Amino acid sequence: MRTGQSDEFLSKTKWERFQVLIMGPVMNMLLALVLTVAVLYGGIDVPAYEDQPPVVGVVMMNSAAERADIRPGDRIVSVAQRSVKTWEEFFIAIGGRPNREVSIEILRDGKILNRRVTPDTATGQARIEYGEIGVFPNVHPHLLAISPGEPGERGGLKIGDVILAVEGKPILFHSDFREVIASHPDKPMMVSVLRDGSSLTLSVTPRHKGSIGYLGVTPVDETKSIKPSAVEAVTMSLKRNAQYAGLIFQTIWGLITRETSPKQLMGPLGIAQLSGESAQLGWMALISLMASISLNLGLLNLLPIPILDGGHIFIMALEGLARRDFSTRIKEKMLLAGFVVLMMLMVTVIYNDLTRISWIERLMPWR
Known part of the structure; x- marks a missing residue:
């Protein structure tokens, strides 16, 4: 209600009211800017592939990408007519479209091909749904540490080993390896690793730890420090x-x-x-x-x-x-x-x- 008092909001000019109204959102955005500066200046580790061109390294079996005939070696050019230059941009573009058909342009053998893909729905932190088509860069976790006397060491795993696959299934991230280990208590599994430039396959058997399997190894993803x-x-x-x-x-x-x-x-x-x-x-x-x-x-x-x-x-x-x-x-x-x-x-x-x-x-x- 307007009372006519000179200091009340509605008695101000439109320009003065605009300045008051805009300052709240502006301060929110400035706070976001300052907090991000603080995080970055403190130094962060990011996935090594994040700023790399999105060249498909692995296509998961029975995935949306496989159904759309996207193959390893394809260079993803655009998603929904929007150019993507890095893996980060690609994951952001696909993540916002679960169960929504989208046009993806790929470069294969010098030719631009168009694929219609419907991203599957995946669940992330706090069970938030996001889109995923099942393509990833050619990356694998490596072992940062191995506990003495545990199944990992007894099975022949060594620090620095790059985990390629388990039972023939590609392992792309450390979380994949942890999930497989957890689901194999007291069950032998064949682990393919890359060591000193050579591939070899080892048989390891996670032991029971509570209700899950445990190897006593610390897998980490390839990252770079900024x-x-x-x-x-x-x-x-x-x-x-x-x-x-x-x-x-x-x-x-x-x-x-x-x-x-x-x-x-x-x-x-x-x-x-x-x-x-x-x-x-x-x-x-x-x-x-x-x-x-x-x-x-x-x-x-x-x-x-x-x-x-x-x-x-x-x-x-x-x-x-x-x-x-x-x-x-x-x-x-x-x-x-x-x-x-x-x-x-x-x-x-x-x-x-x-x-x-x-x-x-x-x-x-x-x-």
Whole structure:
């Protein structure tokens, strides 16, 4: 309600009100920028293949890529008519399209080929769904440490061994190897390794440790360390946040065009669960998550939905175009519409959060 007091919000000029409204989202984005700079300046380890061209090294059996005739050696050129130059860009592009058919261009023998692929749905941290077609770079984990007297050492494994496959199934990441070990308690398995440039196959038998198998080895993925200067950290932070912002807007547009599933959205319960998982990984992972949340809040608050800061700015812009202020009644109706949209969105994300909690999901017979 407008009282006419000189210090109240509605008594200010449109420019002054715009400055007040825009500062919240701007501070959110600045916080994301600063937190990302702090993480980068402290030094981080990233997958060695992350910034490499997406040349297919492995195609998983019975995967979406295999069904679409994508083969090892193919160079992925674009996803959904958007150029991808690195594996990181490719995984981001595919990750946002679970169960949604997408066009993928590949380069094979000097020719550009088009493939229609429907990414399978995979589940990551906090049971968040993402798309995956089953192609990966030609990477394998190596053994960083081996416990004396444990099955790994007795089976002939050595520090530095590169794990190629188990029982003929390719091992791409350390998590793959850990899963196989855990599922083979007291069961011999054939492990193919690369040692000093030569391939060999060893028979090892994980022992029981609780209810899972245990070898006594520490597999790690191939990574590279990044330790930028302060200026480089700022530049990298700007670039990363710009990429994430583009991904956020792409997701929003995908929701509007129905190319992105609402199941990918996360609410307060999901954020709390993801925060707990990130905290277990260390402070850097938690700070990175905080930066991502802050950027999301800043950008989402700029959406032209009445009741949000962006909605108020949108209404002022319409008033500027109309060269008059709207009546209180019209503004109330616009704000009510915005409130309904936000409530629908809130119900959706909370429902998504609940379905990611196993015991609650079991109470939903329709799922």
